[in-house]
Amino acid sequence: MEETIPHTRIRDNWHGGPKTLEHWDAPTVFGWIFSVLLTFTPLCFIALAITAIRLDNQPHSDYGKTVLQLTVLSPSLYPILFAALVGRFYRVFGRWCLESRGGVNLPVLEQLIGSQNLATAIERIFVIRTNAVIGIIILTSWLLSPLGGQSSSRLLQDAKFDLVSNGTVYYADPAYQVSHSRWIDYRHSVGATYAASLLSSSKQKASPRDIWGLPKIPQLSQDRLDNGSYDLYDVNKSDLVSGKASYASLLGIKIQGLVRPNKPTKFNFTISTSYFHVDCDFVDSFDPLRGDLTLNQTNIVDLFYKYPSFSAFNILPQSWFNADGEEDDINSPYQFIYVKQMRGSHLYVVKCATHEIKVETTIHCGPGDPATTCEPRQQRRLSTENQTGTSLFPPSVTRSDLRLKELSYALYAWAQASGDKDGVQPSPSEMYLMKDENPYEFTSQLPWTKEDLAKFPYVFSRRMTTAFNTYWDAGLNPGGHTNVSYSTIPLHNMNGLETGQTYKDSFMNTTMGTRITTIDVYSAQRIWVGLLLFTTMVLQILAICGLIIEILIQGPDVLGFASTLTRDNTFVPLPAGGSHLDGPERARCLKNMRLELVDVRPEDETGYLAVRAVSSAKGQDTSVIEGSVKSRKWVHLNRRRLYE
Incomplete structure (x- = not known):
């Protein structure tokens, strides 16, 4: 294509005249x-x-x-x-x-x-x-x-941060709560608490918390009792669930003072408690109706002559075991016998000895409700004497002149606690000791089998320990054990059974605990x-x-702008001047100009590419003046043509 460019009309003073930089x-x-x-x-x-x-x-x-x-x-x-x-x-x-x-x-x-x-x-x-x-x-x-x-x-990211603080935790201490003078007035409450614990499911019995959500204290294993270890160890929860290990009591320790903010909170604290370890072994089985009874068998029969048809716990006179007249002290085991009697005939005799076990247990609660999260985590055995040289049990138990009476009455009351007994149906306590489940299931009184006797001494001793301590603990705070409030700060008073007042605000021992509150924070x-x-x-x-x-x-900014193509370009006819303009200013001044890339030497053997100004449109503003530029020939680009 070939065209002749007419004269281009541009304002003579299109750039506004000379200016400083x-x-x-x-x-x-x-x-x-x-x-x-x-x-x-x-x-x-x-x-x-x-x-x-x-x-x-x-x-x-x-x-x-x-x-x-x-x-x-x-x-x-x-x-x-x-x-x-x-x-x-x-x-x-x-x-x-x-x-x-x-x-x-x-x-x-x-x-x-x-x-x-x-x-x-x-x-x-x-x-x-x-x-x-x-x-x-x-x-x-x-x-x-x-x-x-x-x-x-x-x-920033969301993260969790633990706020750690120390505070006082209150827990029930048997040394301050035992009462014997008015136990008879609360026997129904004690019996109900004990029976409810026996009646609970096997899963509940294996739970680290009792029915009311209070943390239980595990028994020491027989291995630790035998080797006398006082090392700290982790509580084996799986053994407790499977039944290889047992808790000292089916009732937990009452805990108070766990004040929780409205945030996930964990508590860790250590408490010192005692429980009765009962070590039992099967010693004899005989028919009292036959002749040739030994002296010990005769003594046992004499204990039952008033009760010919029931299974019960009975206390054998201490001289029956201390034949040499050894003086009793607080560290010597307290001995008794458990006798199972078939209806009017066969007797099974189990010899038991009980002594105090003092343990220190680390309790962990949280981050949820303590009633559903508190559980023992670590434990170690302590010496039976604390720093002041006294036992954790009260004087009525530790004094040799009182403990026979105290424990004898406790064992007698325990035998009556789980319901009426007869020669046809075994007592719930006996069902728990031998079967460990469904203690209130109706079943006939049956002789002990080889499978039953295989539970002696360790399995039977563990269950006897749990059962007796459950009844003992039920009598420590019969009016207040079920009033569970972890966040309450207790009143420090000694009002209890001895004064005839309601035993709700029992005296509590204290320990230092750690509270860990987890809050949502920003993490940089x-x-x-x-x-x-x-x-x-x-x-x-x-x-x-x-x-x-x-x-x-x-100087002006002319780099990188298309308007710079019009500077000093012989193919863009412009009146002289405008060198001081930068790219944007030049584009504004030449806003009506159109440019295109063409071959400006169409007649030569090799072409030459250049940017040229396109002819002005008709009807252009009459205020512009004509420029004196010669018309030129041009053609559009061709990919196959040679260009210089």
Whole structure:
């Protein structure tokens, strides 16, 4: 195609006349204000990183939620800010190099001006293929953009923090609660508590808490009793669940003072308690109706002559075991016999000895309701004498002149506690000792089998220990054991059964415990905070350097603008002047001009590509004047044609 370009009509003073390189007008002032504000915008991200550090391990708050929302927006804002400041730096740095004495290498200038984002920085490395070091430096700086954006979104995370505090925990101490003078008045309450414990399911019996949610104390294993170990050990919960180990009592220890805030809270504390260890063994089986009874068998029969048809616990006179007249003391075992009697005939005799076992147990509660979470975690045996040289049991049990009466009455009451007994149906206590489940199941009184006798001595002793201590503990606080309130601070008084008052606020022993309250906090991710600070500091340095260089530059900004193609171009007919204009100003002044890339030597063997001005449209403003430019021939581009 071939065309003759008519004269182009452009304003003679299209550029506004000659001007100095430094001139101030409203757009220039606003441009500099914006440039200064943009330069120091990275400080906002530095402040965000510092704020994240200050929020580390701080509880959730409205202020923290606002900061979290900012971190959500940051990945979108950071790359935009990074591109604006780093792109400006490379552009003004290229302009400064262009103005400096000696100029700048053209490929370097092309890389500086063209690297306005990460993608173009990569592109310029491959398309220019010179000055690879400079290209890699530019690319490395642009790689900080996604790194900083991702870092800003990962500054804070939700976490848990444990607030640890120490406080007083109150727990029932048998040494202060035993009462014997009015036990008879509360026998029904004691019996009901004991019967309810026996009636509970096997799962409940194996639970670390009793029916009312109070933590139980495990028995020491027979191995630890035999070797006399006093080492601390972890409570084996699986053995307690499977029945290989037992609790000292089916009733737990009353705990108070566990004040919980409205947050997940855990408690750890150690309590010292005592229980009766009952060591039993099967010693004899005989028919009292036959002759030739031994002296011991005769004594046993004499104990039962008033009760010919029931199974019961009975106390054999102490001289029956201490034939040598040995003096009793608090450390010697208290001995008794348990006799099972078939209806009017066969007797089974079990010899038992009981002594105090003192243990120190670590109780853990939480993070939920203590009534559903308290359980023993660790335990160790203590000497039967504490630091003051006294037993944990009360004087009525530890004094040799009183304990026979006290324990004898307890055993007698225990035999009557679990319901009526006859020669046809075994008592619930006996059912628990031999079967360990369904103690109130109706079944006939049957002789002991080899399988039953195989439970002696260890299994039977463990169950006897649990059963007796359950009844004993039921009598310690018959009016208050079921009044469970872990968070209550007890009243320190001695009002109890001896004074005839309701035994609800029993005297409690104390121990120091640890309360661990778990709260929701913010966790500052220090690696990401460090990366954000690093990338933002680099960005801030480049921003300040870019502003300083921009101040030092004197010439107009003509690099990277399409309007620069009209400068000193013989194929773009313009009246003289306008060299002081930068790219945007030149584009505004020539807003009606159209450009195209064409072959301006269509008649030659090889073409020549140039940007030319397209003819002005008809009806152009009459205020323009004609330019004196010769018409030229041109053709559109051809891929198969050779061009210089």
